[in-house]
Amino acid sequence: MSGTGRRRGVRLLWTALAVPASVALTATAFGLVYGASLTPVGWRNTMVLGFGGVLLCGALLGVAFGLYDLRDKSTGTRETAVAVCVAVTMFVCWIALKDHQLHERGRPVQAVVTAVRAGGGVYDAETEAVLADVSHHRPLGAIGAGKLAVGDQVTVTVDPQGRYGVSAGPPPDDIEWLWTLAALIAALQALLTASIGFSAAKERSASTG
Template identity: 70%
Template sequence: MSATGRRWAVRLLWTALAVPVSAVLTGMAFGVVYGASLTPVGWRNPMVLGFGALVLAGVLGGLAFALYDFRGDTRGWVIPVRETAVAACVAATMLVCWLALKDQALHERGRAVRAVVTDLRPSTGVYDAGTNAVLADAAHHRRLGVIGAGHLAVGDRLTVTVDPRGRYGVSAGPPPATPEWMWDLSAVIAAVQALFTASLAFSAARERERWARRTG
């Protein structure tokens, strides 16, 4: 095999190996979300959030270290677009999987309850803004939880879905349908992530060749 053929073989090998690396990254993102969904308080537990953030930060750091595209022109600061895109895909995968798991759980075991708004309170969430509506069971006056108030007022009645296991908060409306489109969306995000990761691997292989020529 000629020198050119060997170079392209190495480039293609690096590109091919990046695909399972990306799949592992997606699997870890889903695993963190799934593990959090099994806890009684889910994402509301700061220890679960902190552990998940540390795991993903370590994985993304290792991926960037292994596949980073060290560009020849290092003058000035360049935004690592592809690396940022991979991180964004991981974050999007976690969000979509969380929403899909929630809808799937509420679809399978959610119970429709007639609720009444008993109070309106400012949101206390770190990332939330606005007002929450405090809900109670309209028949038994048992507190159900809170949802975004929107245009609701005290005394309004509405149908909500509750999770008997308490792993997910109350959701406005009847039990949702099977979230098949969300799983399809997560697969599309995983494919886009794999393309960016493969592009990083190909660039890393080419830079490795340049580095070998400079030091050889």
């Protein structure tokens, strides 16, 4: 086989190997989201967040060191895009899992606002409405306050298993398009990763002459 043929073969090999690497990265991201969804407090569990962050960073570093030629002078735009794809996939999968579970087992409850307070976390709404069950006066949790005031009544969805917090409105429909969106983002991520693999192999073959 000629030198040109060998170089082309190496580039195709790196490109092909990049695809299962991307699949593994997506699977890791989904696994973290699914694992967090099974915990009683979901993403509010500090240990889940910390452990998930370590695994995800390790996976991203693995892809970077495995596929990216450090001698390349590029700005890493594609690598950043891959990381963004992973983050967006995790977010979309989280919403899809939550909506699916609330669609399957969530129950509508008529609630009353008992207090309006400042949001309790970085990702919470600026103000939140504290809710109680109108019928049994049990505390239900809190949602973004918006224009709600103390004494207002609102329909919310409660997860009997307590894995997801109270959600405004009736149980959601099972939105299949969210899974399709996650799959499309994962496909884009695979294409970007394959492109990184091809460029890295090209740079290596050029440097070795």
